[in-house]
Amino acid sequence: MKRRTLLAATALAIGFGGAAFAQDKTKVGFVYVGPIGDGGWTYEHNEGRLAVEEAFGDKVETVFQESVPEGADAERVLTQMALSGADLIFTTSFGYMDPTINVAAKFPDVKFEHATGYKRADNVSTYSARFYEGRAVQGHIAGKMTESNIIGYIASFPIPEVIRGINSAYIHAKKVNPDVEFKIIWAYTWFDPAKEADAAKALIEQGADVILQHTDSTAPQAAAEQAGNVITFGQASDMGEFAPMPRVSSIIDNWAPYYVARTQAVMDGSWESVDTWDGISTGMVKIGEISDAVPADVKAEALAMVEAIGAGEYHPFTGPLKKQDGSDWLAEGEVADDGTLAGMSFYVEGLTGEIPQ
C-alpha cells in the first residue's frame, strides 16, 4: 500500500501520468448511473462486475460507484478512480462519454471502456449491445400472439437506441401479421414505476394486448398481470418473477462475458482500443426463456430466429424496407449498415405518429 501511494504521488507530480503500475492485483472499476438495486440497467452491469470477481478470484479487485450523475460529477469520480490505481474502468452510461474521453487523456496508462458511445481513443474502447436483435424476436412473438392487433410500446426518450428497438419490433410483428398496429407512449423517463404503470394501463385500455417496454421498472408487467390477457416482455433483466404470464420472454443485458474478456486482455497485456457492438451471437444479448404461454409453433419459430441471428444468417434490418415517409431505405436483400443503425432517427414505413424532437 505504502509503495503504491508513493508511486502514485510521484505520478501526480509529473502530471497524472501512469498511476497504475506496480500492483499485484488487476484493479477494475465500474461507474454506474443508477443504484445497483434498480433491478434493471445498473443491476445487470453489476452482475457483470460480480462475474469478473468470480472468474478471476484473488487476481482482481473490483471497485464501483453507483448513482453517479452524468456530467461534472462523472469526471471527478473517474479521475478519483484512476488515481486510486484502477487499471481498467468501465463507464456504463451514454452520458459518461465526454468525461471518459477527458479523463482518459490524463491517464494514458489506464484503459477505459465506455458503453453505448461513439468516441474512442488509444486507451478508450466502446461497447454496446444489439438489443434490436432481441426486439426482432419480441416483435415476432407479439405479432403472432396479438388478437386485438394492437401492440403497445412504452418508450423512454427519443434516442437512436429506442427508435431502433421500435422499428425492429414493428418490422417483425408486421411481417407475421400485416394488420398489426403500434401505439407508442413516450414516458420521458427511464425509470418511474408509477408513470410506467399508468402508461401500460392506458395502452391496455385502448385495446393493446401486448406491451413492449423500453423503461426499466416492472410496473408495466404488474399492470398487464392485473388486466389478464396481456403479454409482456422483460426488459434489461429477466423479470422472471412475472413468468409464465404476463412475461412470455425477455431481453437480458448480459455484460459478463465481455467484462471478463476485457479484464483478461488487460492482464495479458493484449488490450487494444476496439469498437464492440455485439448481440445474440456472443451472448451479450440474451433471450430469456420463452414461457409456455407461447404456442409451441410460435416458440419454435422464435427460437429459430434467435438461432439464425446468432449464426449471422439473418439480420433484423434486411430490405426491402422503406422509411415512414415512403422513401426507399433498403433494397431487396440489402442489410442496414451499422452507421445508419447507430444514429437511427426515423421510423420505418407503417409506423404512425412522429418521433418527438
Added chain:
Amino acid sequence: MIRLEKRPTPSRAWAAATPVLAVLATMIAGGLLFAALGKDPFAAIRIIFWDPLFHEQFAAYSRPQLLVKAGPLILIAIGLSLGFRAGIWNIGAEGQYIMGAICGAGAGLAFYPSESILIFPLMVLAGALGGWAWAMIPAILKTKFGANEILVSLMLVYVAENVLASVSSGLLRNPEGHGFPGSRNLQQWGASANPELIAGSGMHWGVVAAFIAVIFTYVLLTRHILGFQIRLTGESPRAARFAGVNPARLILICLGLSGALAGLAGLFEVTGPAGQISIDFGSGYGFTAIIVAFLGRLHPVGILLAGLLMALTYIGGELAQLMLGLPSAAIQLFQGMLLFFLLAMDVLSNFRIRLGKAEVA
C-alpha cells in the same frame, strides 16, 4: 426537568462551536452505522472528512474539486436566502438552473463556430436572463393573481426538465453527434469554454461568481436599504408595510435575483464542469442549495461554509464508496444525519439549557 431558556441574543461562542459539535456527533453516529454495515468506522470517517483535503494520493485533485462542487450550490443558495429571509419561498431553483443553462447554451450555440470573445459574456447574460425569466413566472403569478409561489416554482421544475429533454434531443442536439441526444461540448469550444482560471485551483468563473455573490449579499444585507427591507419583511410583514415596503416589488426582486443567480450557476456549470446540455443535466443542485441556505442560517458567510461542507461530504462520500465499497445509500443516510445534527445543535446557540423546575411565572 430540562428546559430551554431563550437567550436574549444568540450566543456567538455557541454559534461557532455547534457546527464542530455536530460534526463530531455525526462522526460517532455515522461510525456506528458504518460499523453496522461491516466497514471499518475509523477508516470511513477519515476518508470522508480528512482524505479529500489531505490524502497524499487524492487531495491534490479533490481539494480544488471542493470549489467546483460547492460553487453552484453557494451561488444558488445565496439567491434563495434573500427570498427565504423575506418569507418568499422559491422551491424551484432547480428549474431556473436548468433554464439558465439552456438559454445560455442556446445563445452561444447560435453563433457556432465563431470564436468571438463576445460569445461567453453573451452566454452569461443569456443564462442569467433565462433563470430570471423562469423565476418571474411564479413572481408575476403571485403578485398579479395571488398564486402560491411554492407550487408554481416547484411545478416549473418538472416543466423545465421536460424542456431540457426536448432541446437535448431536438433544438440543441449536436449535429455531429450521430443522432444521440446532447448538445455540442461547450467546454471544448474556445469561445464558450469556462475553464479553470488558474490550473489546478478549481476556480472557474462560476466559483468566482459565487464569491462575488457572497460579498455582494453581505453588503446588501448589512448596508443597503433593500437588505433592511428584506429582513424586516421576514421578521414582521405588518411592520414592513408600515415602513413603506412594497411587498409586490420585494417579491419580484427576490425571486428575480434568486432566479438569475440560479441561471448563472446553470450556465457556468454547462460551459465548464458539465460541458454540455443533456437529458440528465439537472442533478439536483437546486434542491441541495435549499439545504445549504438554511444550514448557513441564511447568512452569506454561513452559506459559503455550508456549501463547502456539503461539497466535502459529497466528495468524501465518493471516496468512501471507492475505497471501502460503501453503498451510496449509506452516504445519503450519513448526509441526512449530519444535517440533523447541525440543525439540532443550533438550539444551543439560541437557547440556554436549564436544569431544575420551571419557575412559576
Added chain:
Amino acid sequence: MDLSSINPVFLIASLMVAATPILLAAIGEMVVEKAGVLNLGVEGMMITGAVCGFIIAVETGSPALGFVCAALGGAVLSLLFGVLTQYLMSNQVATGLGLTLFGLGLSALMGQGYVGIKAPPVPRLDLPVLSDLPVVGPILFSHDAMVYLSVALVAAVWAVLKYSRAGLILRAVGENHDAAHALGYKVIRIRLLAIMFGGACAGLGGAYLSLIRVPQWTEGMTAGAGWIALAIVVFASWKAGRVLLGAYLFGGITVLQLNLQAAGVAIPVEYLSMSPYLITILVLVIMSADRSRAALNAPGSLGRVFHATS
C-alpha cells in the same frame, strides 16, 4: 388519430388508482400543515413506508400487515422530524429536506435484499353485481381496498377538522400557536401527533406503490411522488375536499396525456408530457384570482418555530 379508442369510464377508474399514492400522502401532509408544521420530507417518508410495507408483506405474506407496518414506518421516521423541529426547534424546511435524504438512504439500505422479488397479491374488491354495472361498476366498485380507504380518509379528515373539537384545537394550534398555548393546549404534543399522522399517511402512499401499483421494491421508486403531494396541499389551499380534487386532477391529466399519446393525437409529445404541471399551475391561478384571498388560507403559524416562554 383515434380518440374513440379512449374510454372515459376506464379513464376515470385509472385516474383514481393513479392518484391514490399522492392523495394519501397529501391528505396526511395537509393535517401536518394545518397544525402549523411544514414537513418537506414527504418523499422520504413515502419511500420508507414503501420499503417497510414491502418487507413485511413479503415476510408475512400479508399485504394488510404490510400496509400497517408501512404506516408505522412512516410515522416513526416522521417522529425524528417531530423531535428535531418541536423539541430542538430546528428549521422545518431544512429538516424536512434532510428527512428526504435520510429516508431515501435508509430505505435503500433496508431494501437491499428485496430487489427482484414479487409482493404477495392484493385482491381487488370484486363486488358481485355492483362491479358488473355499466359505467359505475368499473368506476366505483372494482378497486382495491386502499382506493376506498384513501377517499374515506379524506372524508374523515374533512369531518374531523370541521366538526370535532380535536379539529378545532388542531386548527387553533396551526393558526396561532401562542394563543393556543395561552388557552392551555399542548401545542407541541398536538403537533407531534399531527406529524405522525402525516408520516403514517405518507407511508401508506408509498406502500400503495410498492405493494399494488408496481408491485416490487426498487430504490428510489417513489420517483418524486412526495413532491407532487406537497404541491397538491398548496394547490388545495389547505382544504380536504380540494386535496381530493387536486390529486384526481393531477392524476387525471397524467393518465389522459398518456392516453392521448397512445391514441396518436397530433399534439407534440413534449407538450403533452409537461401538461399535468402546466394545467395544475393554470387551475391554481384561476382559483387564486377568482377569490383573491385564497392564497391567505395558509395556516397562520405555518413553518414558524414555537417556544413556550411561560
